[in-house]
Amino acid sequence: MPPRPRELSRPRDGVWPVGGPADDGESGGAGASAAGREGYARLTRRRAVTLALLAAATLAAFVVDLSVGSSGLTLRQTVSILLGDDSSGTNTAIVWGIRLPATLTCVLVGASLALAGDHMQTILNNPLASPYTLGISSAASFGACLSVVTGFPFSPLPGLNAPLSALAFSLVAALAILAASRSKGTESRTLILLGIMVDFLFTALQALVQYMATQNQLAEIMHWMFGSLSKASWPGVVATAATFAVVGAISARLNWRLTALSLGDDRARSLGIDAGRLRIGAFLMSAALTAVAVSFVGAIGFVGLVAPHLARGLVGEDQRFLAPSACLFGSVLLLCSSVIAKVVAPGVIVPVGIVTDILGVLFLGALIARGRV
Amino acid sequence: MMTDGVDGTSGRPGTRPGTPAGRVRLVAEDVRVRLGGRDVLDGVSAAFSGGALHAVLGVNGAGKTVLLKALAGLVRCGGAVRLEEGAPAGAGGASGDESAAGRGTAGAQARRRVAYVPQMGATSSSLTAYEMVLLGRVGDLAWRVPPEVKDEADALIDELGIGAFASQRFSTLSGGQRQIVVMAQALMARPRVLLLDEPTSALDLHRQLQVLEIARDYARDSGAVVVASIHDLTLAARYCASVVLLSGGAVVASGTPAEVMRAETLERAYGVRVELGRTRDGSLVVTPVGLPGE
Numbered sequence: 001m002p003p004r005p006r007e008l009s010r011p012r013d014g015v016w017p018v019g020g021p022a023d024d025g026e027s028g029g030a031g032a033s034a035a036g037r038e039g040y041a042r043l044t045r046r047r048a049v050t051l052a053l054l055a056a057a058t059l060a061a062f063v064v065d066l067s068v069g070s071s072g073l074t075l076r077q078t079v080s081i082l083l084g085d086d087s088s089g090t091n092t093a094i095v096w097g098i099r100l101p102a103t104l105t106c107v108l109v110g111a112s113l114a115l116a117g118d119h120m121q122t123i124l125n126n127p128l129a130s131p132y133t134l135g136i137s138s139a140a141s142f143g144a145c146l147s148v149v150t151g152f153p154f155s156p157l158p159g160l161n162a163p164l165s166a167l168a169f170s171l172v173a174a175l176a177i178l179a180a181s182r183s184k185g186t187e188s189r190t191l192i193l194l195g196i197m198v199d200f201l202f203t204a205l206q207a208l209v210q211y212m213a214t215q216n217q218l219a220e221i222m223h224w225m226f227g228s229l230s231k232a233s234w235p236g237v238v239a240t241a242a243t244f245a246v247v248g249a250i251s252a253r254l255n256w257r258l259t260a261l262s263l264g265d266d267r268a269r270s271l272g273i274d275a276g277r278l279r280i281g282a283f284l285m286s287a288a289l290t291a292v293a294v295s296f297v298g299a300i301g302f303v304g305l306v307a308p309h310l311a312r313g314l315v316g317e318d319q320r321f322l323a324p325s326a327c328l329f330g331s332v333l334l335l336c337s338s339v340i341a342k343v344v345a346p347g348v349i350v351p352v353g354i355v356t357d358i359l360g361v362l363f364l365g366a367l368i369a370r371g372r373v
Numbered sequence: 374m375m376t377d378g379v380d381g382t383s384g385r386p387g388t389r390p391g392t393p394a395g396r397v398r399l400v401a402e403d404v405r406v407r408l409g410g411r412d413v414l415d416g417v418s419a420a421f422s423g424g425a426l427h428a429v430l431g432v433n434g435a436g437k438t439v440l441l442k443a444l445a446g447l448v449r450c451g452g453a454v455r456l457e458e459g460a461p462a463g464a465g466g467a468s469g470d471e472s473a474a475g476r477g478t479a480g481a482q483a484r485r486r487v488a489y490v491p492q493m494g495a496t497s498s499s500l501t502a503y504e505m506v507l508l509g510r511v512g513d514l515a516w517r518v519p520p521e522v523k524d525e526a527d528a529l530i531d532e533l534g535i536g537a538f539a540s541q542r543f544s545t546l547s548g549g550q551r552q553i554v555v556m557a558q559a560l561m562a563r564p565r566v567l568l569l570d571e572p573t574s575a576l577d578l579h580r581q582l583q584v585l586e587i588a589r590d591y592a593r594d595s596g597a598v599v600v601a602s603i604h605d606l607t608l609a610a611r612y613c614a615s616v617v618l619l620s621g622g623a624v625v626a627s628g629t630p631a632e633v634m635r636a637e638t639l640e641r642a643y644g645v646r647v648e649l650g651r652t653r654d655g656s657l658v659v660t661p662v663g664l665p666g667e
Contacts, residue, residue: 036530036539037523040503043540256514263498263508267555269447270489271511271562316542317500320516 047321054328061335102232106334108240112293114330116286117304130305131290135198140294142202143169166295174287227300227353236296243292255319302360396423398457405451415622425614426589429602435619437602445489488564503539509561549580569601585612610657
């Protein structure tokens, strides 16, 4: 054996210094763990700054979306009306009655879908998971279409029928996926396959309903399929906000456990986490978020797939930062889509779901090209 | 031959305060596991004493991983798995018989009694190595990471030599680095039983020895039971106090490495001809020399 001088340098106590000779070229020195801790502190600070910047971007997009519209209000007028200026009754009605609900809907729906997508990707350990890919969006869309054509569930308030029906069907879809996964195990692959089945089923049912619909009903169904903010209302804002607040608070308490679940079942269970129960709980919460969001604006599903990926690329896997960043990205995406939908064609408001999908494709394409997914 | 080593008095820097010095014993009695209509484990009985490293040996499919998972309570099994606490050592916890394979309640169980470390080859997590280590105490982490958890992480990172790559993403680490990070994660909870699934299979020579020394020293210093499934018989003979040889889901031999590793036993279990020797310090060397028919 040809002697190598390094081999004589083995320390007497039998322990190699940090790294050791086979350390893949990285030779750490003394105090390397302090570097690890400092590195972690630096990382945490950087993530906090990123979060703050995202919040600022969301606020900016919020104001811009609020001030863009067909009635020609300026940014200054909008802000002063929001701050309590009541000099013009018409403008006040436009801002408070039409624009603010729509803008808040963007923020809340974007955040809800993003949080749902983040949870689904985390608990299924699968970057393809989202409300869209698991069929929950399709179920909600079908519910709305069915309501448009048949009047289901025949509530005294006709305006509430479509949201109620959408909510009911998305919960049915989520419960079906859960029930099947309970007997067949909550393995990632099982859930994804079930989601694909659900998606196909409701897409087919929706096509059937469309086939039977009249011309007028078809026009309204289109509106639902594309996802549109034109029916945004204060009750919708309140319902979405309440759901988001409850789910957000619960998942904030579970953040480290959800992070651990991203390591896979065996590892998470060995760390003391009831992986099955956590997954089912998080899945139900995601389904509720999706159902409520989609039931008021229609199928705006791509946000739930793209926003978590954008956030993960920036702040990593730690749910304390990933979940809020994903929510902010979702809000920004939807706000920007809304602005574009309003300005792209004069006098026409393009359904925001179309813009969201195109923007989402661009973002996802950029992420894939940079190898971040 | 490796013995249990001295009691937990070694002056290694990582001997953490508060570690109960009481010995435990992990006992498996007639453990049976059926998976996919096949008996993967067919009545396995074995006992592993605390304070030492033990190996589970056998060819692929012999049931090594399933046995470890059964010991960890990760698969449903017939028979019994017990963790017997030895001399009461104060902080250790309940004494007497207790199911080691408790269903993991996500609650305030800060210290896990049983830790299972799977092979982490394919994990694509974008957590950093430091975050992976912190997650070992996931039950104690709140919105703010408690400083004492960071202190413990620092001590382990120092001890295991992780510092140089602590800030790198786990998915960018080499196989050996990953294995050591995951072991650090498991050790964060100071488990009474540490189960390692093929910890050395994907590693270079230096890392193989490092991982097994970490495992053996942890057992020696804390009195915990450490069981690893190992393919390399020479490594197992050098580091393990006892070995269990599995074949077709049943124990064919168990005892000290010298008792188990006899030429005819190994030839039957592995289907190869072997030659046995000794290193200069007396440790057993097993060299496969050919297939039976040659």
